[in-house]
Amino acid sequence: MYLLVSCDFNKKEIDKETIAKAYIHGLNTSNYDQVVGLFLDSVRFNEMDYRRTFSKQGYRDLFQWDSVFRPKYAILEIKDKDNELHLKVSKKCDRILFLQNKPFVTHEVMKIEEGKIQSIDVVEYLDFNDDLWVRNREQLVNWVSEHHPELDGFIYDQTKLGAQNFTKAMELYGNRNNVAAEQENSSK
Structure with missing residues (x-):
């Protein structure tokens, strides 16, 4: 082809x-x-x-x-x-x-x-599914803004670096429960 x-x-x-x-x-x-x-x-x-x-x-x-x-x-x-x-x-x-x-x-x-x-x-x-898309995007953006402000604005950056930051934000958000559990276990 x-x-x-x-x-x-x-x-x-x-x-x-x-x-x-x-x-x-x-x-x-x-x-x-x-x-x-x-x-x-x-x-x-x-x-x-x-x-x-x-x-x-x-x-x-x-x-x-x-x-x-x-x-x-x-x-x-x-x-x-x-x-x-x-x-x-x-x-x-x-x-x-x-x-x-x-x-x-x-x-x-x-x-x-x-x-x-x-x-x-x-x-x-x-x-x-626009409702699900918007809800998940808002949760991601809000969580990143609070926990990883260095990535803030990733949602609007349509460059390669912006996509890499978006990927990093998704990864961090996806691992948020594991990180919280590890922090809780280490404080015991």
């Missing part, structure tokens, strides 16, 4: 499903060059009403941030409708499993022009 991605899409028309699968493969292997090489000119993501456009170089920080959480994406369904690919995509990573205890699933529309991805639109959350 990587050889297909390396080909010049302008010289040889590659079908849309192959492009979508190559994109997911690049995400799963944290291959930045492969992923940005699939986009037409800039990297465009639209998530409901939230629109983000990055230069290919400007996308690097967000890509590195996501890669730290070891994401695994899967295309659950793919349909070519009205010259767009409609994808049902599952995403699982350490952060998502921590915040909602299971992968989340989205309905995405991939627009392709000239053999490259023009944009990817998340048009619907199909399996996302």
Whole structure:
């Protein structure tokens, strides 16, 4: 599949499903060059009403941030409708499993022009528990703020360092009961 991605899409028309699968493969292997090489000119993501456009170089920080959480994406369904690919995509990573205890699933529309991805639109959350996500995020942020203020602000830092701090915060929070028990035993 990587050889297909390396080909010049302008010289040889590659079908849309192959492009979508190559994109997911690049995400799963944290291959930045492969992923940005699939986009037409800039990297465009639209998530409901939230629109983000990055230069290919400007996308690097967000890509590195996501890669730290070891994401695994899967295309659950793919349909070519009205010259767009409609994808049902599952995403699982350490952060998502921590915040909602299971992968989340989205309905995405991939627009392709000239053999490259023009944009990817998340048009619907199909399996996302917003209440649980918010509750777990707030508990994590509040606990970190109180017990590890050196990590405060990790939730807003979408750089590689921010993701590493997020991972550290999840680890510390997950081990909080063990640490408390050890402290109690040592004081006896």
